[in-house]
Amino acid sequence: MSRILSGVRPSGDLHIGNYLGALKQWVELQNSGEHETFFMLVDLHALDTIDDAETLRQKVREVAALYVGAGIDPAKSAIFAQSDVPAHTQLMWILSSRSKMGDLERMTQFKDKAAKGGAERVNLALFSYPILMAADILLYQANLVPVGDDQVQHLEFARDLAKKFNNTYNKELFTIPERFAGELGARVMSLSHPEQKMSKSDDDPKGTLPLLADDDTLRKNVMRAVTDSGEEVKGGENKPALNNLIELFAALEDTTTQAIEQRFEGKGYGDFKSALADAVVETIAPIRERAQALLADTDAIDALLAEGAMRANAVANQTLETVSKEVGLR
């Protein structure tokens, strides 16, 4: 059985991009019955943006509820918080002994933040984030990591570290993880700024489709989405807004972009957007309703996280023990 590991940073509001790029793929992998699946709430990674204890704890529960709402079944998959598994930070230290500053400086996430506020103002946690993410993945000896396009660079860094350790110690200490992605939806763009990816930290609430938003907000945001000049529902070069909406529609309906374009041949943007709004609501409303029902029962969420942490610790501690021994630690 191959092993699957992925996670979400519990900061901001999860949106349709997180669902299509990650959660939807997780559910399919889980339900195939061919994999052992681990899905994490990466709260250590959120510490640099959330500085209120109760907010962070509540955010972890909210995202756990959304995992379940989206179809992650705690009986089949381990759902756990990163901070419940101390091995993550322990392995991170070991991995940092072979991580180069130069490689970390080339990470887009760091470069973007450094460009905005200056590198000296960036927290060390953000700079070393890819090392912790590598530990997240390598601890579970994950074969496949289902993530959206924006995480490919981080995954590549984890693969390189795994190879470096395997070479240095001349042993297969770590499985080399592969990326897993769906055909569409791995990079959903903002509805209001289609040249930027849809993001949890977007300042413009109109640009995103949050998984906990009500139907009215979702419909409004779709109807207000920017479009490109022209009248036809047809994507192409220099049509970033339409390409995004058509791809979003196709991903939601598990069809192709060509099929969507054919369906709206001879029709205008109004018809297209109102059908897209229906498809968005059809996908998000049941996720939101299941998540909200679970969120009302904090004890149930805490219990499923405790159970998930037990399963995660068992695997993670085994890897940490083997690696610690092989590198010469006591």
Ligand code: TYM
């Ligand atoms: P995060 O929390 O930013 O995003 C969670 C997942 O959603 C995907 N995603 C998107 N997919 C399509 N379109 C978008 N606009 C979009 N925005 C986000 C992300 O690619 C991701 O799969 N560093 C990670 C969390 C992490 C992790 C890990 C993931 C920490 N350790 C280990 C996998 C394995 C992050 O910040 O994702």
